[in-house]
Amino acid sequence: MSGVMHPVGPEPQETYWVRRAVVIGSALVLMIILLLVLFNLNGSQQPAPAAPPNPLPSLTPMTPSASPSSASPSPSGSASASASASGKATPSASASGKASSSASASASASGSPKAAGKASSSPSTKSTSTAVTQQTLTVCDPSDLDLSVDSPRTAGVSSSVGFKLSLTNTGSNTCVVTVNPNDFSLKLVSGSDRIWSTADCSTLVGQRLAQLTPKQSLNWTVEWNGKRSASGCKTRPGTPGAGYYWATASFTGVASDRARLILT
Structure with a gap:
């Protein structure tokens, strides 16, 4: 015990105390680094919060004024929302995006939105033309x-x-x-x-x-x-x-x- 408190050797006593301080400080730094590494590993292994389930888009036919691209919801919206919350796109967001894409493709393939838009555009054009003709053909005073x-x-x-x-x-x-x-x-x-x-x-x-x-x-x-x-x-x-x-x-x-x- 006296050797620990009072170093004995050919070097001056201050030299032994400096060596002991360096060893003890290095050990403390290594312990702190080890604790930080263990803490980060535990934090990264925790499961990311699951994104709320994204409902499948409705296949209701679009109105004539809406285009097919605006009628069906874009899958990129739900994927970007999940990515901003957890730092990366979750599997559920990716699956929901695929479902939205397939639903939008089937709606476009059926051709019903285009048919509805075409059917309603003709009466509108015809009524406008009739109104202009009636305004032009005024009776002479x-x-x-x-x-x-x-x-x-x-x-x-x-x-x-x-x-x-x-x-x-x-x-x-x-x-x-x-x-x-x-x-x-x-x-x-x-x-x-x-x-x-x-x-x-x-x-x-x-x-x-x-x-x-x-x-x-x-x-x-x-x-x-x-x-x-x-x-x-x-x-x-x-x-x-x-x-x-x-x-x-x-x-x-x-x-x-x-x-x-x-x-x-």
């Missing part, structure tokens, strides 16, 4: 229409005469005009004598539909057979003789200027 009638300068008694009619859009917008017997009439008079009128025979007018841009006109011709007219497309007795006759037209309250015709 009578105040934006100018009606004119033109006739030959002279014609023979009892001969047929063609009256040229023109309906012009004087407004600043494109519009639609419909000419039919209910809204249009052309008549021929001589003084106070009513000679002939399309109101007596609707087939003389027919029906016309035109879309008119600003300053554009709808032109057509109405034939007079040279006789007096009666209701029901009939004629009255008495042939109009030589003299001056005046033709006027009206459409939805818009009246034309008079056109002069001389029968010879």
